[in-house]
Amino acid sequence: MTDGRGSSLLRSVHGFHVCERTRHPGPISAHPLHWRETSLLAPGPGQLLLEVVACGVCRSNLHMIEGDWAADGVPAINPIIPGHEVTGRVAALGEGVTGFALGDPVGVQPLWWTCEECEYCTSGREYLCHQRVITGEHVHGGYGQYMVATAAHTYPIPAGLDLIDAAPLFCPGITAFGVVDKLDVGPGDTVAVFGLGGVGHMAVQFALLTGADVVAVGRTKEHLVVARELGATRTVDSTDPAALEQIADSADAVLTFADSDAVTAQALRTLKWGGTLVTAVPLNLPSFPFNQGQVIKASILGNREQMRTVLQLAAEGKVRTVTERFAMSEAATALELLAQGKLRSRAVLHN
Ligand SMILES: [Zn+2]
Ligand SMILES: [Zn+2]
Known part of the structure; x- marks a missing residue:
């Protein structure tokens, strides 16, 4: 931790809650998610800690939670915190991170980390990086109060965008x-x-x-x-x-x-x-x-330049998300409604 203010903020938080998929996947109706308190992780070099404001609920979250992708090695860690369309505020900066300040509104999409060296990463197609790490599938995601992100894949959210409505820009939008x-x-x-x-x-x-x-x-x-x-x-x-x-x-x-x-x-x-x-x-x-x-x-996702364009178009009012809001503690309810086809639009969990 290189930032004094970040360190003191971390010290003031004794624990936080996350919604985790247990080791035993199953239909959402069988309650494979549970809540638990954990301690804060300090962000490593090149990483940020976000205080999560909102996280969209994606059908791919449901697939992973129910165990549909177990044969493909997803989730890669078990238990895991799902969620990959995340907005929040910067709560701590890891070593070497520049361009962000504490409290900045930011978002994270499914692409959590890429190698930056392969033919895809060096040609604006980082979403095809064979080493790509997916938020909430390979590393913990946004169904909780805090989340660690890679600074190179964290996006400033333009002023004027509501952080709850903005969450789906980071998966459906891109x-x-x-x-x-x-x-x-x-x-x-x-x-x-x-x-x-x-x-x-x-x-x-x-x-x-x-x-x-x-x-x-x-x-x-x-x-x-x-x-x-x-x-x-x-x-x-x-x-x-x-x-x-x-x-x-x-x-x-x-x-x-x-x-x-x-x-x-x-x-x-x-x-x-x-x-x-x-x-x-x-x-x-x-x-x-x-x-x-x-x-x-x-087509899968988009590159970082395209993600910034999506945020700009939303800030200019040219596109908007249509959301149904749920408290973070209602994650299982939102997923059940999604499974039953009863959502009118994107469910977004918020703290
Ligand atoms: Zn998604
Ligand atoms: Zn790569």
Whole structure:
């Protein structure tokens, strides 16, 4: 610890609470999360300690908590504190950290650390670093009162942004921006967005900023209402086959955010010949015709420059998150509602 004020702040905190996934994963309804008190960790060289203000609740948190990714080695530590769309205030600075002051509003996205040396890290594609460390999956995340972050992957939050509303910018926001940034569309083009949850509702807004017409497609009435409020040119209820058929072969680009074979089929049916599909979820393709000249791209998160752009666009009021707030102690409740499909928008836990 090089900062005297940081040290005294740490001394004044005797312990803090974290919401941890136990060693035994299971359905969220079987209560795999528990609360416990722990002592503060001092940030190491190049690290910051954040006093957490808010943490968004991501479907990938649910997958990890329920043990879906155990075969892939996630979580890497057990028990683990989940959460990877985190905002807070700088509470202590580790050795060598510059550019941040105590109390600064900051945020952290799923990319917690990257090597800074590989071909991806040195070409603005650090999200593909093979050594990437993911917040709340490989190291402890934001479901608690404090969290340690890597300064090189910590972002100042522009003045004027509410720290609770800003939390989803750090996963749905950057994910949606990364997807739309892979398109070459503008006025006169049509972009169809399939899956209107936390990421989809951000993608609708970024796609509108390109000047394209945006068709929002979803099966949840509330999500369609939110998409209309955010300015979608048209909304389509995907449970209505006739409505889906009306948009067949109509979109220059389609974006998919729902991990569902039925949705993938709907999205490809909507895509024009020569068009581009960008996905932020796994796809199962039984067949893919070559003679329609379509392109499929996969997208994960975005780089640091893109993350800063997302924050700037939000600060300028050009995009906004739609959130449902829960106290941090209600993490399990928020996850159960997510599992049951009962959330209208992104759940955000706050201290
Ligand atoms: Zn996420
Ligand atoms: Zn790397």
